Amino acid sequence: MLLEWMMNGHAILYTGVTLAFWSTILIVGICYTIFDLGFRFDVAWFLTETSPFMWASLGIGLAISLSVVGAAWGIYITGSSIIGGGVKAPRIKTKNLVSIIFCEAVAIYGIIMAIVISNMAEDFSGTTPETIGARNYQAGYSMFGAGLTVGFSNLFCGICVGIVGSGAALADAQNASLFVKILIVEIFGSAIGLFGVIVAILQTSKVKMGD
Amino acid sequence: MAELSFNVDHGYLEGLVRGMKAGILTHTDYHNLAQCDTLEDMKLHLQSTSYGKLLSSSEADLTVSLVDSKLRESLVTEFSCLRSNALPPLSAFLDYITYSYMIDNVVMLITGALKQRDVAELLPRCHPLGAFDQMAAVGIARTPTELYSAILVDTPLAQFFQDAVSESNLDEMEAEILRNKLYKFEADRRAFIITVNSFGTDLSGGERSELYPSCGKLYPEGLRLLAKAEDHEQVKAVADCYPVKLNTLAFLQQFHFGVFYSYIKLKEQESRNIVWIAECVTQRQKSKINNYIPIFPGTS
Numbered sequence: 001m002l003l004e005w006m007m008n009g010h011a012i013l014y015t016g017v018t019l020a021f022w023s024t025i026l027i028v029g030i031c032y033t034i035f036d037l038g039f040r041f042d043v044a045w046f047l048t049e050t051s052p053f054m055w056a057s058l059g060i061g062l063a064i065s066l067s068v069v070g071a072a073w074g075i076y077i078t079g080s081s082i083i084g085g086g087v088k089a090p091r092i093k094t095k096n097l098v099s100i101i102f103c104e105a106v107a108i109y110g111i112i113m114a115i116v117i118s119n120m121a122e123d124f125s126g127t128t129p130e131t132i133g134a135r136n137y138q139a140g141y142s143m144f145g146a147g148l149t150v151g152f153s154n155l156f157c158g159i160c161v162g163i164v165g166s167g168a169a170l171a172d173a174q175n176a177s178l179f180v181k182i183l184i185v186e187i188f189g190s191a192i193g194l195f196g197v198i199v200a201i202l203q204t205s206k207v208k209m210g211d
Numbered sequence: 212m213a214e215l216s217f218n219v220d221h222g223y224l225e226g227l228v229r230g231m232k233a234g235i236l237t238h239t240d241y242h243n244l245a246q247c248d249t250l251e252d253m254k255l256h257l258q259s260t261s262y263g264k265l266l267s268s269s270e271a272d273l274t275v276s277l278v279d280s281k282l283r284e285s286l287v288t289e290f291s292c293l294r295s296n297a298l299p300p301l302s303a304f305l306d307y308i309t310y311s312y313m314i315d316n317v318v319m320l321i322t323g324a325l326k327q328r329d330v331a332e333l334l335p336r337c338h339p340l341g342a343f344d345q346m347a348a349v350g351i352a353r354t355p356t357e358l359y360s361a362i363l364v365d366t367p368l369a370q371f372f373q374d375a376v377s378e379s380n381l382d383e384m385e386a387e388i389l390r391n392k393l394y395k396f397e398a399d400r401r402a403f404i405i406t407v408n409s410f411g412t413d414l415s416g417g418e419r420s421e422l423y424p425s426c427g428k429l430y431p432e433g434l435r436l437l438a439k440a441e442d443h444e445q446v447k448a449v450a451d452c453y454p455v456k457l458n459t460l461a462f463l464q465q466f467h468f469g470v471f472y473s474y475i476k477l478k479e480q481e482s483r484n485i486v487w488i489a490e491c492v493t494q495r496q497k498s499k500i501n502n503y504i505p506i507f508p509g510t511s
């Protein structure tokens with residue numbers, strides 16, 4: 001069976017690419033060590049030479065895009081179940097839009113955080129690591145971290161609310177008294193997205209870019 | 212991680228089939244139907260269920276066979292609605308469901324041709340879910356190899372017939388054995404049917420176990436029990452936990468294909484129940500009328 005799996009086209013591609021990648025890294029690493037060029041692998045140089053603006057922009061981008069992916073995922077999972085269940089039980093159509101609204105809230109958290117974070121980006125006039133100053137570096141890293149936090153927590157929150165909402169729609173179609181109980185589960189699910197927003201706000205509370 | 216991607220392709224159909232499952236008759240409906248005195252009363256009661264105007268639009272006299280064919284028609288309509296909206300892999304799964312009906316049809320046509328019955332007369336009696344293009348030509352074949360190479364190789368049934376074809380001529384017992392060999396994928400039900408059918412014939416217990424399929428939930432303990440069973444009581448004891456209950460349990464989980472298969476089987480069971488009740492009503496055998504199998508006891 002393993003041989004059959006290996007004969008599969010996808011498997012050959014993945015193993016080939018992974019093998020090429022890791023062998024390149026191994027060979028480059030060995031060469032650097034042998035030729036005493038290890039000093040060139042410099043993490044500190046990377047962190048000080050990249051602009052804090054790069055980290056800030058990455059954080060803003062991740063905040064909004066991952067939140068939107070989570071919201072979209074949740075909405076399509078719930079929406080298809082609502083449409084399917086609504087054919088034979090049309091009464092569920094309006095009530096179950098609440099599940100869609102919970103998923104949408106996740107995207108709203110994302111855009112609010114993206115706007116809040118992007119308002120913290122200010123101009124500074126340094127060009128070398130010494131003149132830029134520690135505070136600007138800290139600002140960049142905080143904005144990146146906050147974006148990551150809110151993005152991933154909204155991603156999983158959106159998926160969670162979507163799956164629960166799908167179950168709620170199908171259960172509501174069978175028995176109308178179940179909807180409110182499952183809605184409580186959804187409320188707990190959407191609370192975890194809120195946790196991400198709170199932590200992100202705390203992360204960016206001390207950010208001050210500028211001279 | 213099925214729940215993450217199942218709804219993209221199949222969410223709508225799963226919601227639809229669960230809605231259709233809610234229309235399956237319940238205990239109270241069966242109770243009402245059992246109280247009827249004539250088929251006209253039954254027609255009236257069926258109108259208030261999800262069957263609606265199914266029977267009232269027919270012009271012909273109301274007979275039990277008409278009820279049976281109308282019920283079957285409604286099942287076929289629902290199935291084609293599901294099948295036409297399905298994407299792969301769900302479409303392949305629904306096709307597998309039709310294969311069992313196709314095999315039934317083929318075996319029936321073969322046995323009919325052996326008894327020199329006219330093929331055109333048998334065609335309307337084939338199950339509509341198992342219809343395929345070359346059905347009429349099946350009756351002409353004389354040996355299994357001819358059957359396979361001329362006709363079945365073009366149909367989806369080719370993969371099943373490949374292993375079962377042998378050089379011997381067709382005769383009645385062989386046809387049934389052929390059918391059982393082909394049915395390896397509908398294990399449990401076949402095991403029961405083989406057991407019950409073999410009570411009357413001279414297949415011994417040993418031969419019976421050879422015919423049992425080697426998959427399905429009953430393997431291996433249930434099969435051993437069945438091989439030892441000698442009368443209907445023992446078979447009933449083994450059967451107590453199985454078919455209808457398993458089918459209803461499939462609805463307790465979301466995001467899998469089991470609901471489609473279970474829905475078809477439960478709908479079939481329901482038509483059998485309704486026809487049984489109709490027969491009892493027309494023959495005025497009220498005592499036997501409660502021998503149907505209730506599907507959803509007690510729910511409203």
